[in-house]
């Protein structure tokens with residue numbers, strides 16, 4: 426049934442006159458919703474799982490849904506059975522200074538983060554008792570609207586990546602160049618690179634990074650919603666798109682809505698952009714990461730090691746095939762790498778990896794200096810297009826490499842090696858600047874640099890890695 430009125434919605438969408446102001450300054454403002462008598466408030470409750478802030482196409486501010494009202498729509502005053510199966514009719518009353526609007530709405534809760542609805546036009550007259558009359562006034566040709574939860578937790582994207590694709594959009598068909606979908610380090614993100622095609626006049630290449638927020642099915646059709654995350658100039662309410670997709674074993678087709686209104690996704694072919702993709706693959710591991718990076722020896726209790734970056738606090742987890750760097754704060758993966766070449770140079774290992782970092786990918790030369798059981802230094806080159814060049818001068822330029830020190834999570838403190846007090850060279854105030862090794866505690870180094878007093882602090886020694894644990898000016 427939905428498919429039928431979606432089709433109708435497409436047909437009339439051009440003629441549709443928006444009822445809501447396009448840029449309402451204060452959508453969160455409840456002042457437009459005048460208090461009703463308590464009895465009528467009890468009469469209509471919206472499901473609590475709809476509550477929250479939601480973006481609607483072209484609106485810069487999110488709408489607020491509570492269990493009794495929706496900003497711009499007013500307060501719910503009555504509910505009844507609808508012609509749409511489980512979905513109910515909700516009657517809303519919106520009162521503004523010198524106007525009143527009674528409106529019937531039907532909702533489709535597609536996903537925790539995606540709520541679709543249809544609504545009738547404003548009726549200037551109405552009452553809770555007139556619900557069936559007002560709701561009968563709207564039919565298949567009212568457009569479907571889509572709401573996207575403002576603080577949606579990202580969800581895994583349902584299409585496979587990496588992939589190659591050709592596409593057709595409103596300007597024409599681009600088949601002569603291969604466009605690509607890249608998997609990002611986080612499984613909720615994809616990078617779509619649309620190539621420019623000579624057969625389309627004025628075609629430009631474009632990169633869209635999308636973050637998936639929810640997938641759903643309707644009558645054997647599969648959909649997902651995503652947010653464009655690399656177009657900062659767009660209003661929040663313009664950043665969302667709906668996707669309809671079909672999968673085959675080696676690829677599939679995806680229809681993408683023209684905007685956040687998500688109208689017209691009746692079939693993949695009717696979408697404003699249609700891509701045909703074939704699954705591609707990333708290089709697989711050719712070697713294994715050195716075992717000192719991976720697990721404890723049996724006498725240390727075995728188990729997987731977890732490394733913590735001194736520079737970023739990110740957590741690095743390394744298995745035989747995969748090196749995953751994750752953010753503790755967001756729980757997301759920042760990068761994943763597989764081992765392509767590995768060379769043991771004694772205390773140093775030189776490893777070429779295939780790295781997916783954020784939504785970029787390429788080969789990278791990594792030098793791992795093994796400082797101690799608990800401390801490694803990791804020096805990374807730039808991303809290279811192939812493994813052969815990764816460790817060439819161009820990609821391991823000293824000034825462009827990134828340096829990080831990783832500490833084994835749960836490192837134990839060590840006693841300082843050079844017990845005593847040391848003067849700092851180059852500090853001309855006599856007796857002022859000094860290092861005390863192991864004075865107040867065996868594992869502590871007290872830095873007392875009076876020429877630069879704000880650098881004074883206490884450092885705990887984890888073998889040769891120095892980790893500041895607090896300032897004691």
Ligand SMILES: *[C@@H]1O[C@H](CO)[C@@H](O)[C@H](O)[C@H]1NC(C)=O
Nearest residue numbers: 610611612613749756757758
């Ligand atoms: C992070 O990477 C690991 C290992 O590949 C994977 O199992 C996990 O699903 C990833 N997590 C996210 C949020 O992408």
Ligand SMILES: *[C@@H]1O[C@H](CO)[C@@H](O)[C@H](O)[C@H]1NC(C)=O
Nearest residue numbers: 588589603605703704705706
């Ligand atoms: C995808 O495109 C890349 C680069 O154009 C090419 O190397 C690769 O073979 C293609 N894969 C498929 C499955 O077409």
Ligand SMILES: *[C@@H]1O[C@H](CO)[C@@H](O)[C@H](O)[C@H]1NC(C)=O
Nearest residue numbers: 875876877878879880881896
């Ligand atoms: C130390 O303090 C001075 C003056 O208060 C300030 O300019 C400088 O940036 C500080 N240095 C550090 C490392 O905080």
